[in-house]
Amino acid sequence: MKSFEYAAPKTLKDATALLGAKWGETEILAGGTDLVTSLKQHIVAPNRVVSLKNIPDLKGISADGKGVRIGATTTLAELAEHKDIKEHFPSLVTAVNGIGSLQIISVGTVGGDLCQRPRCWYYRNGFGLFGKNGDTSLVANGDNRYHAIFGNEGPASFVSASSLGPALIVLGATMTVAGPNAKTRKITADKFFQTPKTEVERETALKPNEILTEILIPVAGLKNATYEVRHRHGLDWPYVAASVAFQLKNGAASDGRVVLGHVAPVPWAASGAAKALSGKIDETSAAKCGQAATTGAKPLSGNAYKVQLVKTAVKRAVLAAAGA
Numbered sequence: 270m271k272s273f274e275y276a277a278p279k280t281l282k283d284a285t286a287l288l289g290a291k292w293g294e295t296e297i298l299a300g301g302t303d304l305v306t307s308l309k310q311h312i313v314a315p316n317r318v319v320s321l322k323n324i325p326d327l328k329g330i331s332a333d334g335k336g337v338r339i340g341a342t343t344t345l346a347e348l349a350e351h352k353d354i355k356e357h358f359p360s361l362v363t364a365v366n367g368i369g370s371l372q373i374i375s376v377g378t379v380g381g382d383l384c385q386r387p388r389c390w391y392y393r394n395g396f397g398l399f400g401k402n403g404d405t406s407l408v409a410n411g412d413n414r415y416h417a418i419f420g421n422e423g424p425a426s427f428v429s430a431s432s433l434g435p436a437l438i439v440l441g442a443t444m445t446v447a448g449p450n451a452k453t454r455k456i457t458a459d460k461f462f463q464t465p466k467t468e469v470e471r472e473t474a475l476k477p478n479e480i481l482t483e484i485l486i487p488v489a490g491l492k493n494a495t496y497e498v499r500h501r502h503g504l505d506w507p508y509v510a511a512s513v514a515f516q517l518k519n520g521a522a523s524d525g526r527v528v529l530g531h532v533a534p535v536p537w538a539a540s541g542a543a544k545a546l547s548g549k550i551d552e553t554s555a556a557k558c559g560q561a562a563t564t565g566a567k568p569l570s571g572n573a574y575k576v577q578l579v580k581t582a583v584k585r586a587v588l589a590a591a592g593a
């Protein structure tokens with residue numbers, strides 16, 4: 270890998286001061302499960318790497334009557350094992366446990382999961398975010414079995430790699446990010462992810478000189494669940510994932526939310542499925558919700574199978590959330 274300057278500041282203010290004004294000048298190191306590989310493969314070649322390991326304000330989970338705060342450098346294992354997360358947000362626990370690798374869960378961080386780069390094999394082999402060789406789209410003309418079936422009208426056909434993103438969106442989470450002089454701003458989870466339009470953009474709303482510091486999830490009494498379809502358990506990303514949340518009173522659902530994972534460049538809000546998620550929850554209504562989630566799908570030449578997986582994942586997530 271290319272030589273770089275390494276910094277391990279002890280305060281958030283010092284950390285943001287070390288970041289560059291353009292993407293690629295600096296990179297942030299949390300757990301390192303994605304960055305180290307990217308450095309070795311020359312996908313990124315920063316002049317400086319800024320480690321967050323010595324900043325205590327970015328760690329830990331705390332709760333009050335209104336919500337749960339999760340520090341960005343909290344490990345995935347700590348997230349899945351925390352009593353408040355288990356009690357209120359089983360969708361997050363399922364998403365973490367689905368990762369399968371004990372090494373990644375033990376070292377990887379919540380912030381790292383949300384900010385990791387695409388797993389697209391064209392991108393990982395040096396053909397850029399959009400998988401092109403010159404003007405030729407390798408995705409459209411090659412092996413695209415794991416690529417997007419939604420939101421793929423533009424140049425981006427990769428899928429968001431975040432395991433936690435869909436669940437955090439249905440749970441109504443808010444991200445806090447810090448910029449120069451540790452000045453903060455808040456971004457709702459549904460606005461945090463974005464589809465880049467150029468090669469120099471990233472897949473989140475973060476600016477090059479900003480750091481994700483914490484995630485706040487309101488405790489709203491939502492029934493919630495995540496269901497993933499994988500080739501095997503461990504060291505594989507899902508083909509499709511679905512996170513759902515809704516209010517359940519007297520056996521009837523309301524305020525439905527459905528977000529799909531690994532089917533679009535961002536966690537994909539299935540608005541039609543959310544509208545269908547109302548009234549009595551049973552096998553029939555859950556299946557209708559799954560069918561509605563496929564509206565607008567535009568499969569590529571090799572990934573039409575994902576449409577059926579969306580139906581199944583949403584149906585099973587709805588039934589799991591309802592305890593049916």
